[in-house]
Amino acid sequence: MSRISLLLLLAFSFALPTAAQEKTVKFLVGFPAGAGLDTMTRLVADKMRLRLGQPVVVENRPGAAGQIAMSALKAAPPDGLTLVMTPLVTVVTAPHVFAKLPYDAFADFAPVAHTANFLFAFSVGPAVPANSLAEYVALVRKDVKFGNYASAGAGSLPHFFSLLFAETAGIPLNHIGYKGTAPALTDLLGGQIAAFMGTVSDLANQQKAGRLRVLATSGAQRARDLPDVPTFRELGFNIEGSGWYAAYAPAKTPRETVDRLAGAIVEAIRSPDVREKLEALGMEPTGLGPAELARIHKADYDKWGPVIKASGFKLEN
Secondary structure, three states, X not given: OOHHHHHHHHHHHHHHHHHHHOOOEEEEEOOOXXXXXXXXXXXXXXXXXXXXXXXXXXXXXXXXXXXXXXXXXXXXXXXXXXXXXXXXHHOOOHHHHEOOOOOOOOOOEEEEEEEEEEEEEEEEOOOOOOOOHHHHHHHHHHOHHHHEEEEOOXXXXXXXXXXXXXXXXXXXXXXXXXXOHHHHHXXXXXXXXXXXXXXXXXXXXXXXXXXXXXXXXXXXXXXXXXXXXXXXXXXXXXXXXEEEEEEEEEOOOOHHHHHHHHXXXXXXXXXXXHHHHHHXXXXXXXXXXXXXXXXXXXXXXXXXXXXXXXXXXXXXX
Protein backbone atom coordinates (compact mmCIF):
# COMPACT_ATOMS: atom_id res chain seq x y z
CA MET A 1 0.00 0.00 0.00
CA SER A 2 1.34 3.41 -0.94
CA ARG A 3 1.97 6.10 1.65
CA ILE A 4 -0.82 8.24 0.18
CA SER A 5 -3.31 5.35 0.28
CA LEU A 6 -2.40 4.63 3.91
CA LEU A 7 -2.92 8.27 4.88
CA LEU A 8 -6.30 8.33 3.12
CA LEU A 9 -7.37 5.14 4.91
CA LEU A 10 -6.36 6.54 8.29
CA ALA A 11 -8.17 9.80 7.58
CA PHE A 12 -11.32 7.91 6.63
CA SER A 13 -11.23 5.75 9.75
CA PHE A 14 -10.85 8.77 12.03
CA ALA A 15 -13.71 10.51 10.22
CA LEU A 16 -16.20 7.72 10.87
CA PRO A 17 -16.92 8.49 14.54
CA THR A 18 -17.23 12.20 13.73
CA ALA A 19 -19.71 11.49 10.94
CA ALA A 20 -21.76 9.30 13.28
CA GLN A 21 -21.77 12.01 15.93
CA GLU A 22 -22.96 14.56 13.38
CA LYS A 23 -26.26 12.77 12.76
CA THR A 24 -29.13 15.12 13.56
CA VAL A 25 -31.09 14.73 16.78
CA LYS A 26 -34.75 15.58 16.22
CA PHE A 27 -36.76 17.03 19.12
CA LEU A 28 -40.50 16.62 18.48
CA VAL A 29 -42.99 19.01 20.08
CA GLY A 30 -46.65 18.05 19.89
CA PHE A 31 -47.94 21.62 20.00
CA PRO A 32 -47.58 24.68 17.73
CA ALA A 33 -44.56 26.98 17.76
CA GLY A 34 -44.68 30.12 19.87
CA ALA A 35 -45.83 28.75 23.23
CA GLY A 36 -43.73 28.22 26.37
CA LEU A 37 -43.06 24.53 25.68
CA ASP A 38 -41.73 25.32 22.21
CA THR A 39 -39.53 28.14 23.53
CA MET A 40 -38.04 25.92 26.23
CA THR A 41 -37.32 23.11 23.76
CA ARG A 42 -35.47 25.48 21.43
CA LEU A 43 -33.37 26.85 24.30
CA VAL A 44 -32.46 23.29 25.31
CA ALA A 45 -31.71 22.27 21.71
CA ASP A 46 -29.27 25.17 21.30
CA LYS A 47 -27.30 24.05 24.35
CA MET A 48 -27.42 20.38 23.40
CA ARG A 49 -25.73 21.09 20.07
CA LEU A 50 -22.65 22.27 21.93
CA ARG A 51 -22.63 19.41 24.47
CA LEU A 52 -23.28 16.61 21.97
CA GLY A 53 -21.30 18.03 19.07
CA GLN A 54 -24.08 17.29 16.59
CA PRO A 55 -27.09 19.11 15.11
CA VAL A 56 -30.27 19.25 17.21
CA VAL A 57 -33.45 20.48 15.51
CA VAL A 58 -36.96 21.14 16.84
CA GLU A 59 -39.90 19.86 14.81
CA ASN A 60 -43.46 20.83 15.71
CA ARG A 61 -46.06 18.07 15.22
CA PRO A 62 -49.23 19.67 16.65
CA GLY A 63 -52.59 18.00 17.02
CA ALA A 64 -54.65 15.52 19.06
CA ALA A 65 -53.44 16.95 22.38
CA GLY A 66 -49.86 15.87 21.67
CA GLN A 67 -50.73 12.36 20.51
CA ILE A 68 -49.37 12.89 16.98
CA ALA A 69 -45.89 13.64 18.28
CA MET A 70 -46.00 10.78 20.79
CA SER A 71 -47.08 8.35 18.06
CA ALA A 72 -44.17 9.52 15.93
CA LEU A 73 -41.81 8.94 18.85
CA LYS A 74 -43.17 5.43 19.38
CA ALA A 75 -42.52 4.61 15.71
CA ALA A 76 -38.99 6.05 15.69
CA PRO A 77 -35.91 3.81 15.94
CA PRO A 78 -34.44 3.62 19.48
CA ASP A 79 -31.16 5.15 18.33
CA GLY A 80 -31.15 8.39 20.33
CA LEU A 81 -31.88 10.54 17.28
CA THR A 82 -35.56 11.21 18.06
CA LEU A 83 -36.90 12.73 21.28
CA VAL A 84 -40.11 14.36 22.43
CA MET A 85 -40.48 17.30 24.76
CA THR A 86 -43.97 17.10 26.20
CA PRO A 87 -46.19 18.33 29.01
CA LEU A 88 -47.50 15.66 31.35
CA VAL A 89 -50.84 15.57 29.50
CA THR A 90 -49.64 12.96 27.01
CA VAL A 91 -48.33 10.51 29.60
CA VAL A 92 -50.34 11.25 32.76
CA THR A 93 -53.84 12.52 31.98
CA ALA A 94 -54.40 11.23 28.42
CA PRO A 95 -54.32 7.53 29.44
CA HIS A 96 -57.18 8.24 31.88
CA VAL A 97 -59.13 10.59 29.60
CA PHE A 98 -59.11 8.98 26.16
CA ALA A 99 -60.97 5.75 25.45
CA LYS A 100 -58.05 4.63 23.28
CA LEU A 101 -54.51 5.86 22.81
CA PRO A 102 -52.13 4.94 19.97
CA TYR A 103 -49.39 4.32 22.55
CA ASP A 104 -48.76 3.00 26.04
CA ALA A 105 -47.49 5.84 28.23
CA PHE A 106 -45.12 3.54 30.12
CA ALA A 107 -44.21 0.66 27.80
CA ASP A 108 -43.55 2.68 24.62
CA PHE A 109 -41.25 5.41 25.97
CA ALA A 110 -38.01 5.76 27.90
CA PRO A 111 -37.88 8.63 30.43
CA VAL A 112 -34.93 10.93 29.72
CA ALA A 113 -35.17 14.18 31.70
CA HIS A 114 -37.63 16.25 33.74
CA THR A 115 -37.11 19.86 32.66
CA ALA A 116 -39.54 22.23 34.40
CA ASN A 117 -42.68 22.64 36.49
CA PHE A 118 -45.46 25.08 35.62
CA LEU A 119 -48.66 26.49 37.08
CA PHE A 120 -52.01 27.13 35.41
CA ALA A 121 -53.75 30.47 35.08
CA PHE A 122 -57.29 31.49 34.19
CA SER A 123 -57.61 34.55 31.97
CA VAL A 124 -60.28 36.58 30.19
CA GLY A 125 -60.06 38.58 26.98
CA PRO A 126 -60.14 42.38 26.74
CA ALA A 127 -63.84 42.45 25.78
CA VAL A 128 -64.98 40.57 28.90
CA PRO A 129 -66.23 43.00 31.60
CA ALA A 130 -64.71 41.20 34.58
CA ASN A 131 -61.71 42.35 36.62
CA SER A 132 -61.84 39.58 39.21
CA LEU A 133 -62.76 35.91 39.39
CA ALA A 134 -65.86 36.76 41.43
CA GLU A 135 -67.00 39.18 38.74
CA TYR A 136 -66.40 36.56 36.07
CA VAL A 137 -68.44 33.94 37.95
CA ALA A 138 -71.30 36.43 38.34
CA LEU A 139 -71.07 37.28 34.63
CA VAL A 140 -71.38 33.65 33.55
CA ARG A 141 -74.39 33.17 35.81
CA LYS A 142 -76.10 36.07 34.05
CA ASP A 143 -75.07 35.16 30.49
CA VAL A 144 -73.76 31.70 29.59
CA LYS A 145 -71.98 33.01 26.48
CA PHE A 146 -69.21 34.19 28.80
CA GLY A 147 -68.73 30.57 29.83
CA ASN A 148 -67.16 29.72 26.46
CA TYR A 149 -63.52 29.11 27.32
CA ALA A 150 -60.54 27.44 25.68
CA SER A 151 -57.55 25.31 26.56
CA ALA A 152 -54.59 24.24 24.45
CA GLY A 153 -56.17 20.83 23.91
CA ALA A 154 -59.09 18.62 24.94
CA GLY A 155 -58.01 16.28 27.72
CA SER A 156 -55.14 18.50 28.82
CA LEU A 157 -54.55 19.21 32.51
CA PRO A 158 -55.63 22.87 32.11
CA HIS A 159 -58.86 21.54 30.56
CA PHE A 160 -59.39 19.18 33.47
CA PHE A 161 -58.48 21.86 36.01
CA SER A 162 -61.18 24.04 34.42
CA LEU A 163 -63.74 21.33 35.12
CA LEU A 164 -62.76 21.45 38.78
CA PHE A 165 -63.16 25.23 38.74
CA ALA A 166 -66.59 25.01 37.07
CA GLU A 167 -67.77 22.40 39.56
CA THR A 168 -66.47 24.33 42.56
CA ALA A 169 -67.92 27.65 41.35
CA GLY A 170 -71.20 26.09 40.26
CA ILE A 171 -71.13 27.67 36.79
CA PRO A 172 -71.62 26.21 33.29
CA LEU A 173 -68.32 26.43 31.42
CA ASN A 174 -68.29 25.29 27.80
CA HIS A 175 -64.91 23.99 26.71
CA ILE A 176 -63.52 24.70 23.23
CA GLY A 177 -60.41 22.67 22.45
CA TYR A 178 -57.64 24.18 20.35
CA LYS A 179 -54.53 22.67 18.77
CA GLY A 180 -52.15 24.61 21.00
CA THR A 181 -51.88 27.84 22.96
CA ALA A 182 -51.05 30.26 20.13
CA PRO A 183 -54.31 29.84 18.16
CA ALA A 184 -56.36 29.92 21.38
CA LEU A 185 -54.74 33.18 22.45
CA THR A 186 -55.38 34.67 19.02
CA ASP A 187 -59.10 34.01 19.40
CA LEU A 188 -59.11 35.15 23.03
CA LEU A 189 -57.54 38.50 22.16
CA GLY A 190 -59.82 38.81 19.14
CA GLY A 191 -62.97 38.24 21.18
CA GLN A 192 -64.01 34.93 19.61
CA ILE A 193 -63.83 33.25 23.03
CA ALA A 194 -64.31 34.76 26.48
CA ALA A 195 -61.72 32.96 28.60
CA PHE A 196 -58.67 30.71 28.48
CA MET A 197 -57.13 28.30 30.99
CA GLY A 198 -53.45 27.96 30.14
CA THR A 199 -50.08 28.03 31.81
CA VAL A 200 -48.55 30.96 33.65
CA SER A 201 -45.63 30.79 31.22
CA ASP A 202 -47.98 31.37 28.27
CA LEU A 203 -49.99 34.15 29.90
CA ALA A 204 -47.59 36.20 32.03
CA ASN A 205 -46.22 38.38 29.24
CA GLN A 206 -49.69 38.93 27.78
CA GLN A 207 -50.90 40.07 31.20
CA LYS A 208 -47.95 42.43 31.67
CA ALA A 209 -48.59 43.93 28.24
CA GLY A 210 -52.23 44.56 29.16
CA ARG A 211 -53.61 42.40 26.36
CA LEU A 212 -55.67 40.20 28.70
CA ARG A 213 -56.47 39.80 32.40
CA VAL A 214 -55.30 36.83 34.44
CA LEU A 215 -57.81 36.34 37.25
CA ALA A 216 -56.30 33.43 39.22
CA THR A 217 -53.41 30.96 39.31
CA SER A 218 -53.42 27.32 40.41
CA GLY A 219 -50.57 26.97 42.90
CA ALA A 220 -50.40 26.73 46.66
CA GLN A 221 -48.64 30.11 46.55
CA ARG A 222 -48.83 32.94 44.05
CA ALA A 223 -46.87 32.51 40.84
CA ARG A 224 -43.45 34.12 40.91
CA ASP A 225 -44.06 35.83 37.59
CA LEU A 226 -47.56 37.04 38.51
CA PRO A 227 -47.21 38.14 42.15
CA ASP A 228 -50.26 40.42 42.01
CA VAL A 229 -52.61 37.65 40.84
CA PRO A 230 -54.28 35.64 43.65
CA THR A 231 -54.53 31.86 43.70
CA PHE A 232 -57.83 30.01 43.39
CA ARG A 233 -57.53 29.03 47.06
CA GLU A 234 -57.08 32.67 48.11
CA LEU A 235 -60.31 33.46 46.30
CA GLY A 236 -62.26 30.74 48.12
CA PHE A 237 -62.07 27.94 45.55
CA ASN A 238 -60.60 24.80 47.10
CA ILE A 239 -58.62 23.66 44.05
CA GLU A 240 -54.91 23.46 43.35
CA GLY A 241 -52.72 21.90 40.66
CA SER A 242 -49.53 22.11 38.62
CA GLY A 243 -47.90 20.40 35.68
CA TRP A 244 -44.48 19.66 34.22
CA TYR A 245 -42.49 19.25 31.02
CA ALA A 246 -40.19 16.34 30.25
CA ALA A 247 -38.19 14.65 27.51
CA TYR A 248 -38.76 11.05 26.40
CA ALA A 249 -37.07 8.71 23.93
CA PRO A 250 -38.46 5.59 22.24
CA ALA A 251 -38.60 2.45 24.38
CA LYS A 252 -35.54 0.20 24.16
CA THR A 253 -33.19 3.12 23.61
CA PRO A 254 -29.88 1.90 25.11
CA ARG A 255 -29.22 3.06 28.65
CA GLU A 256 -25.91 4.68 27.74
CA THR A 257 -27.66 6.66 24.98
CA VAL A 258 -30.42 7.78 27.36
CA ASP A 259 -27.83 8.84 29.93
CA ARG A 260 -25.87 10.78 27.30
CA LEU A 261 -28.98 12.66 26.18
CA ALA A 262 -30.14 13.21 29.75
CA GLY A 263 -26.78 14.70 30.67
CA ALA A 264 -27.00 17.18 27.82
CA ILE A 265 -30.58 18.20 28.66
CA VAL A 266 -29.96 18.52 32.41
CA GLU A 267 -26.84 20.60 31.77
CA ALA A 268 -28.84 22.86 29.45
CA ILE A 269 -31.68 23.35 31.94
CA ARG A 270 -29.29 24.09 34.80
CA SER A 271 -27.22 26.61 32.85
CA PRO A 272 -27.75 30.11 34.32
CA ASP A 273 -28.90 31.78 31.09
CA VAL A 274 -31.50 29.11 30.28
CA ARG A 275 -32.73 29.05 33.89
CA GLU A 276 -33.13 32.83 33.83
CA LYS A 277 -35.11 32.74 30.58
CA LEU A 278 -37.38 29.93 31.78
CA GLU A 279 -38.09 31.69 35.06
CA ALA A 280 -38.97 34.81 33.07
CA LEU A 281 -41.55 32.63 31.26
CA GLY A 282 -43.10 31.60 34.56
CA MET A 283 -41.53 28.13 34.70
CA GLU A 284 -39.63 26.47 37.54
CA PRO A 285 -36.57 24.79 35.94
CA THR A 286 -35.74 21.39 37.44
CA GLY A 287 -33.19 19.40 35.45
CA LEU A 288 -33.77 15.87 36.77
CA GLY A 289 -32.57 12.63 35.21
CA PRO A 290 -34.31 9.45 33.98
CA ALA A 291 -34.89 7.82 37.39
CA GLU A 292 -36.41 10.95 38.90
CA LEU A 293 -38.65 11.47 35.86
CA ALA A 294 -39.87 7.86 36.00
CA ARG A 295 -40.80 8.28 39.67
CA ILE A 296 -42.64 11.58 39.11
CA HIS A 297 -44.45 10.17 36.06
CA LYS A 298 -45.80 7.18 38.00
CA ALA A 299 -46.72 9.24 41.08
CA ASP A 300 -48.73 11.79 39.07
CA TYR A 301 -50.37 9.09 36.98
CA ASP A 302 -51.62 7.48 40.20
CA LYS A 303 -52.59 10.86 41.71
CA TRP A 304 -54.69 12.22 38.83
CA GLY A 305 -56.31 8.93 37.77
CA PRO A 306 -58.93 8.74 40.53
CA VAL A 307 -59.69 12.46 40.23
CA ILE A 308 -60.32 12.23 36.48
CA LYS A 309 -62.39 9.07 36.90
CA ALA A 310 -64.55 10.74 39.56
CA SER A 311 -65.27 13.62 37.19
CA GLY A 312 -66.78 11.24 34.64
CA PHE A 313 -64.93 13.03 31.84
CA LYS A 314 -64.00 10.89 28.83
CA LEU A 315 -63.04 11.58 25.23
CA GLU A 316 -63.17 9.46 22.10
CA ASN A 317 -60.14 9.59 19.83
